[in-house]
Amino acid sequence: MSASLRGAQLARLLGQWHVDAPRRNTPDYAALAGTIRGLLIDGRLPLGVRLPAERELATALGISRTTVAAAYRRLRDSGHLASRRGAGSWTTMPGDAKVDNTGLWAPGTEPEMLDLATGALPAPAELIQAAREAVEELPRYLDHPGYHPSGLADLRAAVASRYAEQGLPTSPDQIMITNGVLHALDLACRLLVGAGQPALVESPTYPNALATLAGRRARVLTFGLGATGWDSELLLETLRQSRPRVAYLAPEYQNPTGHLMPQALRERLPAVAHSSGTELVVDESFVDLTLTGEAPPPPVACFDRHARVLSVGGMSKPYWGGLRVGWVRASPPQVQRLTAVRVGTDIAGPVLDQLVAARLLAQAAVVVPARRRLVRERRDALVGALRERLPEWRFRVPDGGLSLWVELDAPVSSALARAAEEYRLRLAPGPRFGVDGTLERFLRLPFTLPVPELVDAVDRLAAARADLERPARRSWETPALVA
Ligand SMILES: Cc1ncc(COP(=O)(O)O)c(C=O)c1O
Structure with a gap:
């Protein structure tokens, strides 16, 4: 999206912004301001983008300029718009806003806010001991400048043997350590x-x-993924016909749907990708988080005869996102190319964090099963609370991963996310997970909060959903009676 929006572009983004307003007794200017604020919070309207002039937006929406002026004034008052005479108005966030790790903007100091937008766990208890041991190991590295662009040799070896345990023989020179999975993905995209x-x-x-x-x-x-995941024939045919340069796939407990790709499709994908000139970028972020006790099928790279698969994985989901340690598994020449790209961006990752990661991986047999037990308990609590409080919502209970992909009773995901903010509940609405503003019928609900908070969050969710149906004005819009 460019740095300034035309009236028609914003009108398209705003969609049916006033459809609910008369029924809910909301003045047009407040509905307009609320919808713009919602777009900003959902991440569909970037920060710092210049909004159209009042007259231009009024014409595009077929409303009066006074209404647009009042909406802009409201956004300025709430800290979502800044204006300067002659320069126009551009989107901002209130002073204490931060970016949360779903990429959504979120206010920074909100103690009462429950976060159902983030799908990640807090650190395991073992992290502290791993960090202590890492500090003790650090002297071994201090007589070296500390730049290791492909990662520390010990950690590369540990990741390689993890693949070998999954049935995929891997040498350390096929591994590059990155600052998290997203970094690995970014480097892969830069290269490919x-x-x-x-x-x-x-x-x-x-x-x-x-x-x-x-x-x-x-x-x-x-x-498009269906109710049961990938339609194999359709995916292979899509690759043959559209011949993409890369295909980004998440075969293990796909985020957000939780689907697990069957072995038969894994076996066929690399050869078809090879014949269509496609590099497969396979995201294995959730591979450790099986919740059934059964290991997922072998990694897609097991069936790769032509070095077409580049796998990315990391510590964030099974261990802790705050470590910022991920990796790529690829052919040795590909790893060297990626390393060259990496040197041009951040040179190398932090030594200490890699030492901590290596210590944690050495304890996988203890840490990972405990994480699975914790996640399974939380998943079951979320499932139970939803079935009780919102029985008309449909979802499949995933065999792994960290979230439910819920089909709502109506296409109201973004409106629900906005209404939920009033109940101090943060949500990532369905359209965040698509490219074209679709998926309004869906909502991703992570099961990463402790059980009592999950139950509380579902209560708030049910209240917000009921609010969307309520015709009268909401209590927060009613003037307080001062007696
Ligand atoms: C599928 C997937 N890939 C990558 C990431 C990012 O991982 P990292 O925090 O290691 O960058 C996430 C985090 O939510 C994810 O869900």
């Missing part, structure tokens, strides 16, 4: 996709992968 080149993604998909591809100015094509 040029501006305007086609990149295939699942729909829905992980929003920050979309942001990464947008950053490369790739032409994003989507492959």
Whole structure:
């Protein structure tokens, strides 16, 4: 999106902004301001973008200029718009706003806010001991400048043997350590996709992968996932016909749907990708988080005869996102190319964090099963609370991962996310996981909060959903009676 919006562009983004207003007794200017604020919070309207002049937006929406002026004034008062005479008005966030790790903007100091937008766990208890041991190991590295662009040798070896345990023989020179999975993905895209080149993604998909591809100015094509996941024939045919430069797929407990790709499709994908000139970028972020006790099928790279698969994975989901340690598994020449790209961006990752990661990986047999037990308990609590409080919502209970992909009773996901803010509940609405503002019927609900908070969050969710149906004005809009 460019740095300034035309009236017609904003009108398209605003969609049916006033459809509910008369029924809810909301004045037009407040509905307009509320919808613009919602777009900003959902990330569909970037920060710092210049909004159309009042007259231009009024014409595009077929309303009076006074209404637009009042809406802009309201946004200025709430800190969502800044204006300067002669320069126009551009989007901002209130002073204490921060970016949360779903890519959404969120106010920074909100103690009462429950976060159902973030799908990640707090650190395991073992992290402290791992960090202590890492500090003790550090002296071994201090007589060296500390730049290790492909990662510390010990950690590369540990990641390689993890793949070997999954049935995929891997040597350390096939591994490069990155600052998290998203960094690995970004490096892969820098290497593989040029501006305007086609990149295939699942729909829905992980929003920050979309942001990464947008950053490369790739032409994003989507492959829709169905109720049971990938339609194998359709996916293979799509690859043959559209011949994308890369296909970004998440076969293990796909984010957000939780689908697990069957072995039969894994076996066929690399050969078809090879014949269509496609590089498969396979995101294994959730591979450790099986919740059934059964290991997922072998990694897609097991069936790769032509070095077409580049796997990315990391510590964030099974261990802790705050470590910022991820990796790429690829052919040794590909790892060398990626390392060269990496040197041109951040040179190398932090030594200490890699030492901590290596210590944690050494304890995988203890840490990971405990994480699975914790996540399973939380998943079951969320499922139970939803079935009780919102029985008309449909979802499949996933066999792994960290979230439910819920089909709502109506296409109200963005409106629900806005209403939920009033109940101090943060949500990531369905359209965040797609490219074209669709998926309004869906909502991703992570099961990463402790059980009592999940139950509380579902109560708030049910209240927000009921609010969308309520015809009268909401209590917060009613003037307080001062006696
Ligand atoms: C599918 C997927 N890939 C990558 C990431 C980002 O991982 P990291 O925090 O290691 O960059 C996430 C985080 O939510 C994810 O869900």
